[in-house]
Amino acid sequence: MSNEIQQKIQSLRTQLNQHNHNYYVLNQPNISDFEFDQMMKELIDLEQAHPEFDDTNSPSQRVGSDISNDFAQITHKYPMLSLGNTYNEDEIADFHQRVTKAISDDIEYVCELKYDGTAIGLTYENGTLKHAVTRGDGEKGDDVTANVKTIKSIPLKLQGDFPDNFEIRGEIFIPNKEFSIINELRIENGEAPFANARNSAAGSLKLKKSADVAQRGLDCYLYYMLGETLPSSIHSENLEKARSWGFKIPEHYKICNSLNEVNAFINYWDKERFNLPFEIDGIVIKVNDLNLQNELGFTAKSPRWAISYKFQAEEACTKLVSVDYQVGRTGKITPVANLEPVQLAGTTVKRASLHNADIITQLNLHKDDMVYVEKGGEIIPKITRADENSRHSSAEKISFITHCPECGTELIRPEGEVAHFCPNDKQCPPQIKGKIEHFVSRKALNIDSFGEQIVDLLFEKKLIKDIGDIYSLTYDNLNGLSRSSAEDNNSKIFTFQEKSTQNLLQGIEKSKQIPYANVLFGLGIKHVGATVAKTLSKNFNSIDKLSSSTLDELVCIDDIGPKVAKSVQSYFSDPDNQQLISKLKVAGLQLETEEEIIQEGKFTNLSFVVSGTFTNFSRDELKSIIEKNGGKNLSGVSQKTSYLVAGEKTGPSKLAKADKLKVKIISENEFIDLLEN
Numbered sequence: 001m002s003n004e005i006q007q008k009i010q011s012l013r014t015q016l017n018q019h020n021h022n023y024y025v026l027n028q029p030n031i032s033d034f035e036f037d038q039m040m041k042e043l044i045d046l047e048q049a050h051p052e053f054d055d056t057n058s059p060s061q062r063v064g065s066d067i068s069n070d071f072a073q074i075t076h077k078y079p080m081l082s083l084g085n086t087y088n089e090d091e092i093a094d095f096h097q098r099v100t101k102a103i104s105d106d107i108e109y110v111c112e113l114k115y116d117g118t119a120i121g122l123t124y125e126n127g128t129l130k131h132a133v134t135r136g137d138g139e140k141g142d143d144v145t146a147n148v149k150t151i152k153s154i155p156l157k158l159q160g161d162f163p164d165n166f167e168i169r170g171e172i173f174i175p176n177k178e179f180s181i182i183n184e185l186r187i188e189n190g191e192a193p194f195a196n197a198r199n200s201a202a203g204s205l206k207l208k209k210s211a212d213v214a215q216r217g218l219d220c221y222l223y224y225m226l227g228e229t230l231p232s233s234i235h236s237e238n239l240e241k242a243r244s245w246g247f248k249i250p251e252h253y254k255i256c257n258s259l260n261e262v263n264a265f266i267n268y269w270d271k272e273r274f275n276l277p278f279e280i281d282g283i284v285i286k287v288n289d290l291n292l293q294n295e296l297g298f299t300a301k302s303p304r305w306a307i308s309y310k311f312q313a314e315e316a317c318t319k320l321v322s323v324d325y326q327v328g329r330t331g332k333i334t335p336v337a338n339l340e341p342v343q344l345a346g347t348t349v350k351r352a353s354l355h356n357a358d359i360i361t362q363l364n365l366h367k368d369d370m371v372y373v374e375k376g377g378e379i380i381p382k383i384t385r386a387d388e389n390s391r392h393s394s395a396e397k398i399s400f401i402t403h404c405p406e407c408g409t410e411l412i413r414p415e416g417e418v419a420h421f422c423p424n425d426k427q428c429p430p431q432i433k434g435k436i437e438h439f440v441s442r443k444a445l446n447i448d449s450f451g452e453q454i455v456d457l458l459f460e461k462k463l464i465k466d467i468g469d470i471y472s473l474t475y476d477n478l479n480g481l482s483r484s485s486a487e488d489n490n491s492k493i494f495t496f497q498e499k500s501t502q503n504l505l506q507g508i509e510k511s512k513q514i515p516y517a518n519v520l521f522g523l524g525i526k527h528v529g530a531t532v533a534k535t536l537s538k539n540f541n542s543i544d545k546l547s548s549s550t551l552d553e554l555v556c557i558d559d560i561g562p563k564v565a566k567s568v569q570s571y572f573s574d575p576d577n578q579q580l581i582s583k584l585k586v587a588g589l590q591l592e593t594e595e596e597i598i599q600e601g602k603f604t605n606l607s608f609v610v611s612g613t614f615t616n617f618s619r620d621e622l623k624s625i626i627e628k629n630g631g632k633n634l635s636g637v638s639q640k641t642s643y644l645v646a647g648e649k650t651g652p653s654k655l656a657k658a659d660k661l662k663v664k665i666i667s668e669n670e671f672i673d674l675l676e677n
Contacts, residue, residue, distance in 0.1 A: 083307060178218075178219075
């Protein structure tokens with residue numbers, strides 16, 4: 001029976017790996033999402049029931065872990081250098097001249113797209129992914145293997161006639177579609193959108209929890225192999241061989257035999273790049289023969305056999321018509337420039353971000369200025385400069401507003417912040433509506449049929465003035481309710497019919513079963529995102545316990561710093577918020593959860609801070625041992641800390657604070673003695 005189960009598990013793993021490859025690498029899925037999910041569920045159930053067949057490279061591990069990663073560093077076997085950059089054809093010609101002078105006139109190049117993401121090196125041993133390392137300083141990089149395993153286009157096990165040991169390098173990036181989804185969710189949750197996909201990819205790869213990385217939709221193209229026993233001495237042939245092993249190798253590369261062919265490839269993609277489903281910022285030109293690469297060698301910073309051509313960010317000039325000021329649910333004021341429509345990077349641009357008051361001052365903008373707009377990987381275009389020479393002498397200077405455009409309240413700029421805020425969070429309409437929209441959103445209470453238009457209508461009709469009022473809505477309130485717009489020739493833009501009324505009321509009723517952590521997130525407490533809300537709900541299993549928590553209790557929790565702790569305390573000390581919580585209790589929302597069973601053991605009632613690097617264990621392993629023996633892990637030293645387990649490179653601030661608070665500092669060996677004696 002045991003052999004049959006093992007064979008079934010292995011069969012499912014093989015099939016799922018192939019389906020992942022078909023979907024994420026070949027873009028040719030041959031089963032439905034439902035069928036895939038059913039197979040994955042069967043595998044997970046079997047693996048949980050039979051841990052003796054555990055395999056860290058199982059496709060079930062793609063979802064990632066909730067355990068926090070502290071990245072160790074790995075020395076690159078081969079230095080991971082950056083390429084030299086060029087910006088015009090003359091510099092490409094200079095590169096070509098240097099190469100041909102050193103080698104010969106008969107040279108073959110491979111031209112590839114330069115992906116706008118973050119570099120990664122993947123090492124495989126006997127066909128299995130051993131580790132994934134970032135560029136770092138070129139000599140050492142961060143070990144991000146656990147996070148990289150969540151990227152479904154990266155094979156965990158290879159197929160075919162691969163070498164025993166080799167490294168393959170590439171670029172991890174976020175496709176445009178995934179980037180848009182991420183930013184839509186961030187905006188929906190009241191968070192600032194990511195500025196560009198490149199920074200978002202790099203930041204995503206460094207998230208502490210691989211389960212969070214798995215949600216970011218990362219992808220990866222591989223484009224260079226290193227090793228002692230590569231299949232070929234020709235770079236492009238190695239790429240095609242790697243494709244057969246299961247790697248996602250770019251389709252868009254070309255072998256070029258002359259400088260004219262290289263320039264033609266560059267010029268083609270300078271225009272065509274805007275039709276790609278991902279961002280590129282240039283072209284990479286490599287000598288195709290590895291023996292010639294070795295002969296050309298390296299400078300201290302980059303290879304002599306390759307160079308990158310960087311595209312200029314596309315720019316357009318148009319007129320600045322006016323500046324609007326948007327008010328977010330947190331009261332943050334965001335200036336947005338209204339422009340005369342202009343074509344840029346394949347789209348018509350009518351608006352551009354101005355970010356904050358400092359940017360407006362730096363740009364020295366005036367009304368009716370001719371401004372230059374750039375779209376270089378940004379979520380929305382930005383103004384880079386104004387044409388001061390064309391400015392009319394009487395043009396009015398653009399000055400940041402002093403009062404809220406919605407409620408007239410004088411704006412504030414908190415110390416250390418670049419943004420201005422409207423402090424009137426109780427009466428400013430966009431803030432009130434923004435809080436309600438956040439509360440009903442997918443990641444919070446997930447109330448079906450409760451979009452922005454419905455919020456506008458119910459707020460306009462004075463049926464809701466806060467999130468608590470949602471649970472007082474009735475059939476009689478809603479049925480037949482409609483909104484009209486003078487701008488729309490007084491035509492009705494929404495009317496509650498029988499079905500839409502029932503749908504909304506059913507969605508509201510269903511939301512009463514949404515878990516406590518989602519409700520906590522939905523409250524919109526400043527600095528409390530979905531992840532922080534989950535952390536708080538685990539440590540305080542009811543809203544009452546959280547509302548009465550002390551500052552020290554809050555800051556002792558992993559991922560909860562002083563800023564979050566003060567924000568939580570400020571929220572629950574507000575009488576209006578206390579009254580709101582009471583309304584939600586009466587409505588029957590989930591404001592508590594079952595208390596987690598605390599493991600009893602040798603470290604029961606003891607709290608530890610683990611810091612530094614260790615010889616016998618990783619930090620995560622030490623923390624796991626502490627929890628299994630009934631102890632509690634803290635992120636920072638406080639009066640409640642029993643021991644600071646200090647390894648090499650422990651932060652001096654932690655040591656100083658432990659010494660000041662008389663917290664006992666122990667070594668790794670002393671920790672082992674404490675555990676065993």
